[in-house]
Amino acid sequence: xxxxxxxxxxxxxxxxxxxxxxxxxxxxxxxxxxxxxxxxxxxxxxxxxxxxxxxxxxxxxxxxxxxxxxxxxxxxxxxxxxxxxxxxxxxxxxxxxxxxxxxxxxxxxxxxxxxxxxxxxxxxxxxxxxxxxxxxxxxxxxxxxxxxxxxxxxxxxxxxxxxxxxxxxxxxxxxxxxxxxxxxxxxxxxxxxxxxxxxxxxxxxxxxxxxxxxxxxxxx
Numbered sequence: 001x002x003x004x005x006x007x008x009x010x011x012x013x014x015x016x017x018x019x020x021x022x023x024x025x026x027x028x029x030x031x032x033x034x035x036x037x038x039x040x041x042x043x044x045x046x047x048x049x050x051x052x053x054x055x056x057x058x059x060x061x062x063x064x065x066x067x068x069x070x071x072x073x074x075x076x077x078x079x080x081x082x083x084x085x086x087x088x089x090x091x092x093x094x095x096x097x098x099x100x101x102x103x104x105x106x107x108x109x110x111x112x113x114x115x116x117x118x119x120x121x122x123x124x125x126x127x128x129x130x131x132x133x134x135x136x137x138x139x140x141x142x143x144x145x146x147x148x149x150x151x152x153x154x155x156x157x158x159x160x161x162x163x164x165x166x167x168x169x170x171x172x173x174x175x176x177x178x179x180x181x182x183x184x185x186x187x188x189x190x191x192x193x194x195x196x197x198x199x200x201x202x203x204x205x206x207x208x209x210x211x212x213x214x215x216x217x218x219x220x
Contacts, residue, residue: 035188035201046183047196048097053117053125055087055096063217065090066097066196068184071113071132072106072140073192080133086210094214098129100180101192108139108146113177115150118167119159127157 036043048064067083069076087096100117102109112132119128131153139146147168154164167173184194195202197213198220204210 035190035194035196037200043187044199046186047199049179049183052180053098053120053129055098055126055129056091059090059093059095061093061218063094063198063214064097064196065094065214066099068099068101068180068189068192068194070101070103070106070109070192071116071136072109073103074136074140076193077133077136077140079193082207082210086214089211090214093218098125099184100177101184101189101194102177102181103192106140107143110177111145111147111150113180114168114173115154117173117176118164119154119157121167121173122159122163124157124159128153131157 047066052066065087067079069079083096087094090096100113102113116125116128116132119125135153139149151161151164151168155161187196195204198217202209202213204213
């Protein structure tokens with residue numbers, strides 16, 4: 001390995017470590033108590049409802065990876081590339097479920113969730129989900145509404161805009177987002193990102209923990 005390659009690898013490792021540290025610090029800082037295991041039928045239903053949004057296709061196993069997230073949350077943005085790598089590795093085996101959990105302190109997070117859900121109703125959930133994280137630095141932490149910006153994202157990914165506008169403003173979409181919030185609250189979710197693997201809360205300390213917990217779940 002060349003010196004330059006070693007330096008690049010070291011920098012990459014430090015960046016990943018910093019990302020995981022941000023996720024862990026965010027989870028500890030925002031939650032007074034940890035999320036609890038979904039061990040009753042009602043809690044299991046609250047965790048993975050039949051119409052919950054899925055990244056990619058359902059896995060062939062019964063293993064589920066659930067993330068309660070906020071598109072404006074910096075730690076969620078940091079977790080995004082890690083989750084993308086993990087779901088590519090376990091594609092076809094594990095089902096990756098997304099639940100909306102916009103935090104009240106983020107001005108545009110509920111709007112972002114409605115935009116993503118509206119795109120999902122036209123079969124473009126993943127495209128808008130990715131768009132939010134890829135552009136988070138341009139709109140996150142703003143204290144003014146970014147409805148027009150999110151609408152421009154919808155145009156970029158080719159949505160029917162009349163339908164998008166109706167869905168984005170609808171009580172049905174707002175209620176869909178609120179139901180995810182209610183489900184998360186029922187499960188003790190207080191901060192984001194909050195992960196569950198097979199109903200068990202999962203707080204990673206390292207990037208390797210993602211593989212470890214999924215390998216263990218698949219082996220059971």
